[in-house]
Amino acid sequence: MLYSIVHIIHVLGVILWIGGLAFITIIVFPTLLKTTDPLQKVLQFQRIEHRFAPQARLYNLVVGISGFTMMFGMGWHQILFTPQGVPLMFMLIVWVFWAVMLFGLEPLVIKRMLDRMASSGEEMDIDGVFRRMNRLHWVMLVISLAASAAGAVLVHGPRLF
Numbered sequence: 001m002l003y004s005i006v007h008i009i010h011v012l013g014v015i016l017w018i019g020g021l022a023f024i025t026i027i028v029f030p031t032l033l034k035t036t037d038p039l040q041k042v043l044q045f046q047r048i049e050h051r052f053a054p055q056a057r058l059y060n061l062v063v064g065i066s067g068f069t070m071m072f073g074m075g076w077h078q079i080l081f082t083p084q085g086v087p088l089m090f091m092l093i094v095w096v097f098w099a100v101m102l103f104g105l106e107p108l109v110i111k112r113m114l115d116r117m118a119s120s121g122e123e124m125d126i127d128g129v130f131r132r133m134n135r136l137h138w139v140m141l142v143i144s145l146a147a148s149a150a151g152a153v154l155v156h157g158p159r160l161f
């Protein structure tokens with residue numbers, strides 16, 4: 001029963017987190033790229049980022065804590081470095097990557113960059129920066145979906161039917 005609750009928390013955390021990332025990548029960025037006023041573009045993104053970044057940090061913690069609880073609870077840490085443990089290792093690597101991004105790079109680099117863009121107005125190539133950020137979000141989304149698929153393979157196995 002307790003294991004099921006942790007499992008459900010893990011999956012719901014993944015849905016809210018990666019679903020939010022998908023929404024930003026697929027819906028928000030293309031909408032912002034169509035916004036002609038550079039200052040509006042930056043301010044809108046800053047508002048969304050301000051709301052989503054703390055939530056993403058929380059989801060990262062929830063997914064991590066529930067994941068580690070399941071892994072050690074089931075003794076699966078013993079298969080981490082075996083072929084059977086590849087999906088688990090992949091989830092773990094993607095999670096660490098995200099933790100570094102959300103708790104390290106995002107507050108230090110992205111926040112500062114957005115502030116700089118908001119104050120520089122027309123001087124910076126804001127469209128170019130947004131296109132690069134959109135590409136980066138696509139890469140992170142694909143990697144995160146691959147981690148979700150790895151989770152499903154771990155639970156249900158790589159069966160064809």
Ligand code: HEM
Nearest residue numbers: 007014064067068070071091092094095147148151152155
């Ligand atoms: C980006 C990070 C992660 C994503 C997107 C992710 C996603 C998923 C998904 C979709 C499942 C499958 C659930 C199901 O089919 O019912 C799953 C299961 C699982 N995940 Fe993760 N996960 C992540 C991080 C982690 C971490 C850091 C750990 C532990 C170190 C972990 C440990 C597990 C375990 C043990 C299961 C299997 C649960 C079971 O068999 O009942 N995950 N994960």
